[in-house]
Each structure stands twice: as structure tokens, then as C-alpha cells.
Amino acid sequence: MSNLNRLGGACGAGALAALAFAGLAFGQDAPASPIPAPAFDSGGTTWMMISSVLVLAMTIPGLALFYGGLVRAKNMLSVLMQVSSILCLVAIIWVVYGYSMTFTDGGSLNAYVGGFSKMFLANVDFAGLDPTKGAATFSNGLYLPELVYILFQMTFACITPALIVGAVAERVKFSGLMVFVALWVTIVYFPIAHMVWYWPGPDGVAAATLAGEEIRSGLIWGWGGLDFAGGTVVHINAGIAGLVLCLLIGKRLGFGKDAMPPHSLTLSMVGAAMLWIGWFGFNAGSNLAADGIAALAAMNTFVATAAAAMGWVLVEWLTRGHPSLLGAISGMVAGLVAVTPAAGFAGPIGAIVLGFVAGVACFFFCTTVKNAFKYDDSLDVFGVHCIGGIIGAIGTAIVADPGFTGQGWLDYAASPGTAVAGAYDLTAQLITQAKAVGVTLVWSGLVSAVLYYVVHLTIGMRVTADQEREGLDISSHGERAYNS
């Protein structure tokens, strides 16, 4: 999912590896056109199915436990239920119209959103036999059965709104949240994902270039924004929505007065571990092929996370006197968020620096800054996902620079049918990244606020004080998490 860049089209250099492979295996069948014949690769298909499963594991049990462990025992089930229900709801929405709105041509609105030609997965080759009906990767000639791509992207659509739960945990009304999420993915997530990730693929760029036609892509892709695995689409997007929601819904009863310690850091740690594990699918899977760039993304996902955890813990140790496990796992998540847009672009040392910076910065944000402003972002969705996401998005411009051992971007138009390295302009890239961040912050922030009021004024977004005090598990779901 790296982005098209400037004129020609760009992606992680993974293209070349797969191209090489394709060349070896299928070279003898190459037609007169410079664009290679489409082919599937069972190694890549396997990698993408596994990556999809890994991203599912990020949501449940990963995110559910990470968040759940941080709330009080009386709200544990409510968090698990919110995350699980969002997952199920968005999965269905995705196949009904979400995929179509995100990954088809939106006609005159194509810069902003897709169309409805694949509603109910119409026009998708379910048997996945025919590479010419496959989904493009970042290598000319290399395709995935379209359902693999739909599945992988579905897991992203499912986890993004689930991230928001952390901002309003322990007080949000279940029915209101579900309606909010259904509206939010429709009006915010699908369009932004379309803007950042919709493009015609390497061969599409090549064909359009050869034919002298316009390359039809989403707005931010067209600008050349680099977002390997969803720093803007997923993390900034959900993070700003979380901030808006927690400001509008108000603080938890007793916030700042009662002790609200995590009911089980053990479970949060397990959740963080599952997030880390699953994030290899998220980041390295976003390469859409099993090649060297996937390995690079995987390596970066490992070391940036380790560096961020160490960053958070070290500053905490220095400033607060103790290195805490909650610090370590918060740092892990901050590092994972920050490396997401850079995963296939940065070199490992660049990733370490990026992760370390994110760990330190998010620490200050979640402690000093948040305490100063006194808003109740219960589980730090904003401080970790939005701040970490912004650091990652901007930092990507730097660590992707080949001058800093980055991978730069690939140009699919310069020599149609193959991919060549594009010229890297750091300043321009920084500006592009900032613009992409800005669009996301503004659109997601504004629409989230409007949607909040829509739901608030109809079915309501918050439980009553008594329900909140009793705990959402009993009051909203009629169950308790723990019995003896």
C-alpha cells in the first residue's frame, strides 16, 4: 500500500524483486507489449492470507485485550464487546459497499471516493483462477486473487474504528457507538482510504502512460504521499476522531479524583504482544508480495518497536523513577504506529531512530501534555495513535530518503512495464506528507464532531451516571467479566 508519487507512480522497491521473479518464471511468455502478462504467485498469496489473519489477531484478541486490561474490571466486557462488535459490523459493511467505495473508480468524484460497481462484491472473480481479474500489487505482472486483497483491506477497515473505542471507554453507550462507527467508516474511512490508496496498479500506470491517458487515482496518492501501511489512513484518522469524541462526550465520572488503575496490566501486555505480532501482517503485508521489501518492512516493524519501547521506558525511568511495564507496552504501540507509514521505505537504523523519537514524544504527550490539558482520552488514542502517526508520517519523508539508507520511491511510468527508482526531493516530500496529514486531521476531525452530535441528539452517546458507576458490563451487557 505504498503510494503513487508525483507524476509517474511510486512504490516500495519490492516491485523489482517480484518482477525479477516474474521474469524468471514467466519471461518466456512475455507478449510484445512491455507490460508483462499477469500472474499469481502462491508464495505471495500465502503471505497475504497470513497477513490478513495477523491483522485480525491485532483486533481480537490484540487490541481488545490491550484496551480491556487498561480499564476497570467493571468495564472489561464492554470494551471487549465494543471492539468485537465493531469488527463484525464493519466486516459486513465492507463487503456490502465499503470495498466498492474504497477501491473502485469513483467517476467524477474519484479524487475523493470510489463508486458502487462492486457492491456486494459484484464483479469479483470468486474462484480467483484468472490473473487478469486479479488485484494489482506493486510489481508489474504480479497479481493477487482479488478476494485476497479484499480480505486484507477488510482487516484494516475493521481495526481502524475499533481504535477509537479507547478514547471513550468506560462511558460510551453501546448502541450509539455502533451507529457512530457505521457512519464514520462510510463518511470518513472509506473516502480517506480511497484518497490515499486507490491507484490503477503498476500495469495500469504503464498502460495509461503508453496510451497517454490520465492516471486515475485518489487525491493524496496523486500528490505522491508516502504511507506504506496506513499511518494517515488508520492511525491519524482514528486518533483525531478519538480526541474529538472524548472532548465532546466528556470526562469519566471521578476522573482526576478516583483512582482508575488498569485492572490487568497482564492482559494489556498480552494485547500489546498480539498487536506487535499482528503488525507484521499489517506492515509487511502492505507490501502485497513476499519479497525483500516485505522483509525490510518486517525488520523495521521489529526494531522501531523495540527502540520506541526503550525510548519510553528510559525517559520514564529518568523522570518518574521507575521503568514500568505499561510504559514499555505503550512505547511498543507508539513505535508500531510511527513505523507504519515508513515500514517499507526506511532502512533499519532509520526505523530505530524514528521509533525512539516516537517513544519519547508520545511519553511526553500522554503524561505532561495530557495532564496539562486535562481531557479524558481514557486510553490515549490521541496521544499514541495520532501523535505517533503524525511523527511517523512526517518522519517517513526523512527516513525514506535514499540519502539516509531509505528506499525512495519507484517510478512506474518512466519505463512502462517496469519500475525504476524516482528522484527523491526531501523538501517536496515533507510538504506532501504534511498536506496528507492535514487533510486527514481536518476531514476526520470535522466529520467526527458532526457525527457525534447526530448520534448524541438521537440515540445518545453516553450512558447514565448510575450505569457508568455500576459499570458498563452489568448495565449495558448484563454480564460480569469475572466470577468465582
Next chain:
Amino acid sequence: MSNLNRLGGACGAGALAALAFAGLAFGQDAPASPIPAPAFDSGGTTWMMISSVLVLAMTIPGLALFYGGLVRAKNMLSVLMQVSSILCLVAIIWVVYGYSMTFTDGGSLNAYVGGFSKMFLANVDFAGLDPTKGAATFSNGLYLPELVYILFQMTFACITPALIVGAVAERVKFSGLMVFVALWVTIVYFPIAHMVWYWPGPDGVAAATLAGEEIRSGLIWGWGGLDFAGGTVVHINAGIAGLVLCLLIGKRLGFGKDAMPPHSLTLSMVGAAMLWIGWFGFNAGSNLAADGIAALAAMNTFVATAAAAMGWVLVEWLTRGHPSLLGAISGMVAGLVAVTPAAGFAGPIGAIVLGFVAGVACFFFCTTVKNAFKYDDSLDVFGVHCIGGIIGAIGTAIVADPGFTGQGWLDYAASPGTAVAGAYDLTAQLITQAKAVGVTLVWSGLVSAVLYYVVHLTIGMRVTADQEREGLDISSHGERAYNS
């Protein structure tokens, strides 16, 4: 693991994809025979090894936690121990004689059970170097190292009897259960798996057809029963055994009087999540190759589950006033069970409908129907696995119909060496499915009852009342799950 159908032989259309691949990569070596030369595919081998690991994860920690969270704290370890011990025991039995009894030719008894030619894995090529000694997939010419197939199938044999634990939890005697399981897999599971899944493979069908010989397969496979990943073999099979056992062993002390709430819905939710995650290996792995049909099975495994969870929760919300997490995860499992036989045959929308129906039906079964009959199937093995399995098995006939965007079945005999779509007869398929369900219910139900009495009258199947009251953890295993 889809089934041979009617005369010719059928399977998920995955065949074609892999065939295409094989054709591209190896076409130039094709011999004079229309049957392609056997070959391995590292992508497929990887997919199947991962799928095996995923199915292991379904059992432990998945099923162990799902069940364990639902019992009282004093019986937690006993459930974990029963599931773990069954897993270990059956794994050993599998390599000693189980695989042989399931997947070799049983001579004159071949319709019902295999033979002993591969006891102790004799005659298996351990190095897995030679595709001509490999295990067939659903594509002509595409093979797996036989150990991969043995491993994958082993995980199915291990989880099936572990499912039964849920019906007799909190009162069953450990030694009795172990003996029961050893007998049950031998007399019930291996034969039924043989009846449903034993066939000579695409090239075997082709060779037999060309030679004008009989196609030697298990009984139900020969009928043309469709069971992509084990709806009959695994779920109906274990579900009916569970019902029989819980009726014969009797209710828990205090059933219907004392409160027996789940000791940790948190753990059950983690277990359900691991089940879902692992089920991708179960269902999409049953395709035996990493192609478009695997992707279809994976997609169906996702959306049917989501729909079933929503179905259960919605009806529960309407009829009981609260949407519960236990409802959501029970629905997930119901959906997973129902989509199992249909995974590679249904289109995604068909899978959604199938899942939703299963969620609603299992809800009514586990609440209204069970309460009416007052039997103590502690963790609803019958209500979820058997009922969900029957809905899935029958529903498969419908959703597999190409008229409803299903994949139909493939005929390997029409044009030996390749696979072509077979003509789909919905009514006939419904009857076949019903017959397969019937055979399983009768055989598993009857033999389970007999085995219960055999064990009951020798070593005993139930602990004493005092042991039950103290909790099985202390009384059977000398440990407690939680200390401070």
C-alpha cells in the same frame, strides 16, 4: 478437503487455479499422458504448514480458553488439562495407527475405514523430496510432501474429541475421559473421516478413469457429499457425541439451582478470538493449496462469523434486553461451525446469510430449546457444534449452487488430467447432504453411548459428589488455577 461428487469426482474449484499455475510453471515438461507430472509448490507447502499451526492454536490455547473461561474457577485447570491431554494423546495415536486407518485403502472395508499399511508412518517419505510420493491436493499435478498432509489432518483429529469436553465439563473423570477418547477416535472419528475424505486424488481419479477402473473412495465421498472442512466429520460428529455423553453422565450437582456463571468471560473471549484466527487454517487450509479458493474460504470464514455474531447478538438484544459478549462469541463459534462445510463452495454473500441463520438458530437452541429439555450440556457442544454443523451441512447444498454464486463442484473424470465444472443438481445435493448428516449422527451417537457404558462400568466416567463440589482442579489434579 472438499468431496468427490457423484460419478466423476469433484472439488473446490481451487483446482483450476493451481492447475493454471502448474501449467504455467511446468507445462513445458508435460508428458504424453494428459495427467500432469507431480510437483510440489513451496507456497502451498508454506500455507499448509501455517494452517496446521493455526489449527493447533484453535485447540490450545483457543478451545481450552473458550471452554475454560465458561466453567467455574474451581474447574478451570481440569478443562485446560482435558483439552491438552486429548491433544497429546490423539497426536500419538494418529501417527501410530490413526492416519493409516483414515487415509489408506481399507481393502474390502474401504467404504468404511482404511487399512494398516501406514502404521507408525511406515511407507511415508520423511524427507519429502519426491513429488511422486507426495499427497494429492485438489489440483491435478499439484502435491504436498505427505508429512504436511499428515500434520494438517492430525490437528483435525486432535481437536474433534476435545470439543466433546464441553458437554461433560465440571464432572467428568479424567482417566475415564482419556480412555473414552482413545476408543472414540478409533471407532468413530477415523472411520467417519475415512468415509468423507478418503479418495485417490485428482490424478488418481484421472488414472482410474483412463484405465476404466473403479474409483476407490470412502462411502460418503462416493455419494458426492460436500464437506469442505469438516462440518460432518468434526462438528456434527463431536456435537452428537457430546449430547449423548451429557445425557448419560447426568447433570452437574446444583444444576438449575446454583449460579454457575462463567468464571472469566475475558478468557472465553480470548479463546473465541483464537478459534476464529485458527479457523482460517482449518477452513482455508482445507483447500490444500494457496490459491483463489483458499482466499474464498478465508473470506467466507471471516464474514459468516461476523454475521453469525451479529445474528446472535441482535436476537438476544431483542428478546433478552442486552447484547452480551457471551452472545457475540457464541455466535462467532456458531458461524464458524456453520461455514465450515461450505467454506470453499459458497460466495461471500451466501456465507453471510448462512452465518446469520446459524447465529439466530443456535441462539434459540442454546436458550429456549435447551431450557425446555433441561439437559446439562455444560458448554453447549450440541447446541453450537451439532446444530450449527447440521445447518452448515444442509445449507452447503444451497450456497454451493452456482445459481447462488456458489462454486459448484469439479469433475475430474470428464476430462482426465484436468478439472471441469460439474452439473449442479440442488435437490440431489440436499439429499446427499442429509444422508451424510444422518450417517454421522447415527454412528457417532450409537457408538458414543456404547463407549460411555464400557468406560462407566469399568473405570468410571464421573467423579464423586465430594470431588465435584470441591472442584476438579484440586480433586483430580491437585492444583489450583489461581493463587495470590
Next chain:
Amino acid sequence: MSNLNRLGGACGAGALAALAFAGLAFGQDAPASPIPAPAFDSGGTTWMMISSVLVLAMTIPGLALFYGGLVRAKNMLSVLMQVSSILCLVAIIWVVYGYSMTFTDGGSLNAYVGGFSKMFLANVDFAGLDPTKGAATFSNGLYLPELVYILFQMTFACITPALIVGAVAERVKFSGLMVFVALWVTIVYFPIAHMVWYWPGPDGVAAATLAGEEIRSGLIWGWGGLDFAGGTVVHINAGIAGLVLCLLIGKRLGFGKDAMPPHSLTLSMVGAAMLWIGWFGFNAGSNLAADGIAALAAMNTFVATAAAAMGWVLVEWLTRGHPSLLGAISGMVAGLVAVTPAAGFAGPIGAIVLGFVAGVACFFFCTTVKNAFKYDDSLDVFGVHCIGGIIGAIGTAIVADPGFTGQGWLDYAASPGTAVAGAYDLTAQLITQAKAVGVTLVWSGLVSAVLYYVVHLTIGMRVTADQEREGLDISSHGERAYNS
């Protein structure tokens, strides 16, 4: 990671499978040299990325939970934090200089340790496009993008020192432990891994043989030690270090007097399950390719573990009266450890025997022997990892013998460019294995003792009695694992 053997070079027969594959796909490009042209294989790349993720899952949440569940609640977070921090610290050290010290040529010291040419991953092809810059596997001509290999090996370096935590849990000082680990991986782990696993690869052996040059490898590899996945490098290495540390640091307060039951066997069981699951990546991933030998390693990883759990539980049942869950999961780990060096060499029945023996032996060690000597190896790092590791290392010589359905070793020098079976000498192999064990015990044991004193005399290795009594969670990390 199987080892070079005697003169020529040996490895799991997996080589042949991959070779066959390479031959089919790339045969037409074969150069005049008998050494095939290097190529990547996306199936293998996928397998190794997944294997890396699986090994990460062994460490967190696997090992963290396995260990964490066994300590008292007041020390839970400290264990989770120690394991997580070691993981992060060693990951960074690995890319900075660890990989270079392990897997580059060490010049005149090459028998013992590598050099510094790849510090900060200098000279590594990040894009992974070019197979000639890839990392060798055990098949001629088959390569991995080097980052894949670096990633996979990194996970081994991370988990090894984390194993040591179990020996000193509930009393070790966090800062002291971190410094100890940083020194220990540098002086113990990297050199021993180099001695056992550094070799020039199949094509390197072939090229050296053709050129009549010396084959430059680590000391133990040169001897022909067989260690498929790290029995010596990981388990014996960490196990002896644990014994030394726990002897020097002293017993826990109240050891032998106060009850110190595991605070959550549930979590330990989940940890053991994750260890088992992840160990498929550890063992079958060590084959470096997705072929029949990987399947053999996976099968052995399954059945040896099952047999070991049954072995432990059966003896326990006979001698102590109860079959316990802690026994079952301890047996699982013992089996996993024992089968590690033998994974790709043994036949499944050999693996069952090996696992069973390890289960029984480790049971006696952790109960009778340990009780007799009264040292406080809190979580039995020595009794399980070192003893299990030694049984596995010595046993490998036996079960690898083709006379006992083992795979023997492959000779890459006899016919350069291809691999042929080497002649198997059981006695010689037994001696070699014993020598490898001896070197590891002595070097790791001695250096660990020295390092203990270095840290003890500077920053200290143990918390104060008050801190220990209060629990490390509060005193070292300022948090509690559980709140309500």
C-alpha cells in the same frame, strides 16, 4: 540451521527438495559451473517471515506468560517486564553488532567469533532484490533476502537470554539484569552461535571445494555437530547460565518455607501453548526453506512435545498421585527443548521416543534431583532447558541415524553444487555432540559467573529484602498487575 558435518558439509535433506524445485523452475538458466545460479523463492521467504513472527510469539506473549503465571502475583509484572525489555534490548544490539559478530567471517578468530563488517547492517542489501546478495539456505542455489535471515536469527538471539529470567525470578534487580544480558549476549551468545551456525552455505562449500580452499566455518560446525534449531546454542546455553546465576544470587526469601504457588496456571498454560505454536517457527523455520524437511521438523515438533507431556504426566501420576496441568505443560516444554536439535534429523517415531525420555527425565530432575540439592532455580530453567537440551543434543546423534529412520547428514562437498547423503558414524557423532555440549556448558557457565560478579559488585544483581517482600512489581516498577 543444521550443521556442517565433518569434511564436506551437511544439512537436513531439505536441500534436495528445494534443489529439485530450483531445477525445475530455473534449470534452463543453469550456468556451466555445477553450482546453480542463486534464486529466491517467495514460498520460502513467506515461510521464514512467518517463522520469525512465530518465534517472536514464543517470547511475548509465550515465555512471558509461561514464566509470569508461575510466579506470585506481586512479581508478575516484573517477569513480563524483564522478558519484554530483554527482547527489545537484544533486538537493537543485534542490528548494531550482534548479527555481524555472529554471521560474518571473524578473520583469525573465525573459529570462535565473527567480525564487524556488518555492524549497523552495513553491506546488507535492504531492498532484497538481488539473489546473489542473499543469505544461503541448505539447498544449492536457493537464497533468502538477507534481511529475512537477519530477522529470523534475531528472534533467536532475543529469546535465549530471556530464558534465563526464570532462574532468578522474584528477586533479581532490573537494572542489573539488563546489564548482565547485554554483556552475556555479547560474550556468550554471539560467539557460541557463531561456533555452531556460521558456515559459507552450500554454494560456498561447493566453491571452496572446487577451488581447493579451506571451508571457513565456526568451530563446532567444523566438527560436524548436529544442532538443527539450537539445542546447544539456545537451551543448554541459557540453562547453564540460569543455574550459575541462581546459585550465585541465592534463594528467594522464604524459599522452602513459604508457599509460593504459581499465581495463575491458566496464564502459564496459555504461555506454554504459545511456546508450542511459536516453536514450529523455531524448529521448522530453522530449515530455512518450505520443503519436506520443514514438514518433518514440524511433525517432530508436534509429536515429541505430545510424547513428553504424556511422559511427564504419567510418571507424575504414578509417583505423586495426580496428573497435573503444570506437569503437562512442563513436559511440553521439555519435549520442545529436546526435539530442537533433532527436529529435521529424526523420524517421527524417533522424535516420540526422544520426547518421552525428556519428559520423564526432566520430571525427575525438577522434582527429585532439585529437591535434593535445594538450589532455587525458581522456574526450572536448568531442569528443563539445560537437562532437556543435553538429552536432545546427545539423543540427536541417535535419532538422526538413518538406521533409526533418521535423515543423516548431507555432504555438499562430495559433488559440488549438489548435496548427497553422507556416511553416518553413530559413535563419532555421539562424541561430537558431547564435545559441543561440553564447550557450551563450560564457556557459558564460566563467563556467566564472571559476569554475575561484575554486575553484582557494581550496580547489584538483587533487590533488597524489603523490596523482595513487597514484590518487584511495586518496588521495581511502581505498578501492580491486577486492580479491581
Next chain:
Amino acid sequence: MKLVTAVIKPFKLDEVREALTALGVFGLTVTEVKGYGRQKGHTEIYRGAEYAISFVPKLKLEVAVKSEIVDAVIEAIVSKAKTGQIGDGKIFVYPLDHVVRIRTGETDTEAL
């Protein structure tokens, strides 16, 4: 007024509570406790480490009642909590000076 405290086996709670309600006692407070007495605990072995668990889980019921019904309350508890086996528990009766209902400020017998 008296405070009647009973240490009983956990699974007897519901029966005892019902018996008390039948006597017109509508309030009580329950605590999970661990008891040590004639009833032996059990031994747990964790990987060779053997722990004798001498404390047994019990429930402690506290019921404040008018002095007149103390005997009836005792009798009700005894009859319901008794299994006849060691470890059935004990009843302790204490003098109680004063009772206040927080919600209303009512005191003593009115507050019961």
C-alpha cells in the same frame, strides 16, 4: 441487639439466606474468608514443591438482629448449614451497642 456471625461452607449460602429471610431477617453481610480448624486442607504439588494448604475457603455471614430472635436465627443457620461433616463452621454472637441506617439516619432496631 446482637450481631450473629456464622462461618459456613460456601455452597450453603443460598439455603441459609433463604432460611433467614423466612425468619424476617432482610439484611446480612457476607465476607469470603479462609478458615483453619479441625477440617484438614489438602496438599498441592507444583513441580516437586509441595505445599500443605491448611486454610479452607469459607464464608462469614454477619447478621445484626434483635436480641429476641437470636436463638431462632442460630437455629435456622445450624439447620441449614449443617452437613454433619467436619468443617461445617461456627456461630459467634456478639453484643451490639448501636445500629444506624445511613440513608435515613434511623437508629437501632429501626435500622435493622
Next chain:
Amino acid sequence: MKLVTAVIKPFKLDEVREALTALGVFGLTVTEVKGYGRQKGHTEIYRGAEYAISFVPKLKLEVAVKSEIVDAVIEAIVSKAKTGQIGDGKIFVYPLDHVVRIRTGETDTEAL
């Protein structure tokens, strides 16, 4: 000396403790208990099995005080623990014979 015991709603603990401290009471002991009384519990349904949970989580505070300040202590607790809703809890006062501080061996009012 008297022992004042109060069963209160859990979220009132901090307020009550502060009020007691203001009165010069510097020690107290808290137990998690389950209360049965006029306040109804709730119903939980687990897959069709319906359980009436009649016990409500409460905290029990035990405060040993000089007889002179018993009334002030009661008043302080009532004023802070009161929400006016059913289930606010009760205060019980018992006679107390003797107090010892373990650390020093001091006794009675000196030990408080």
C-alpha cells in the same frame, strides 16, 4: 473504646476516609464484602441460564475509636456515605475491650 463498623457503597470510601481523618481518626481497616438487603441486585443471563445476583458489592470499614468520639464518627460517616438511595449501608457499634499495637506493645487508647 468502641468499634464502629460501617457497610458502605464502594465509591464512597475516599470521602469517608477523609472525613474520618479530619476527626483525628488515623487508622481503619477495610474489607470487601457482599451485602444483602433492601437494595436489589440484578439479573445476569449467560447463554440462556439466568442468575439473580442478590448480593451487592460493599465495603466494610472497621474503626476502633475512643468512646467519646463515637457519635462524631457516626455522623461523619453518615454525612459522607449518604446518597439517599437504597443500599447506602449501615453502621454498627460494638463494645471493644482491649487494643494492642503490635509494634510497640502499647495498649488501649494509646494504641489507637
Next chain:
Amino acid sequence: MKLVTAVIKPFKLDEVREALTALGVFGLTVTEVKGYGRQKGHTEIYRGAEYAISFVPKLKLEVAVKSEIVDAVIEAIVSKAKTGQIGDGKIFVYPLDHVVRIRTGETDTEAL
């Protein structure tokens, strides 16, 4: 008869119990409680949110004994539970009207 109640540091339980057994006291009931007193708790920080934990985990022992041995019991507890550091805990002695052994119906000193 008296009820001797002691709030002690948790890790002292076994020693105290042994001392009591030596005195011929064969029954006692233990509750996990949280104590507030001179012993300061500690501060926990969770991602910037700082909580002062003022309650310290303690065990409360309840032992019903014949009046004659109250002093010996107190002495035994003090001698075993004492570490000399703040937070060692307190002993409270209450009058006890009546004891019943549920299993047998025996009463008072026979029931101890």
C-alpha cells in the same frame, strides 16, 4: 469468651498460626483486608496518572478463645507478628456472648 482480632502483615500468618496452635488454639478465621494507618502506602503511576495508594494489604485474624487465655494469645501474636516497623498492626479484643459449633450443636467453650 473473647474474640481476639489481629490485623497483621500478610507474610506473618504462618508464624502466628503456629504460635497459636502451640497455645492450644486450633481454630481461626482469616480475612484479606486493606489497612490504613501510620504506614504509608505508595504511589503508582499509570501513563502519567498518579495514584496514591494509601491502603496496605493486611490479614485480619479472628480467634475466639476462652477468657483465661486471652493474654497468652495476645502475647503470642505480638511476639510473632512484630517486625518493629510501622504497620505491624493491631490487636482488638471483643466480648463474645455465645459460640455454637454448627456440625454438632455444641455451644460456648465446648464449641471452640
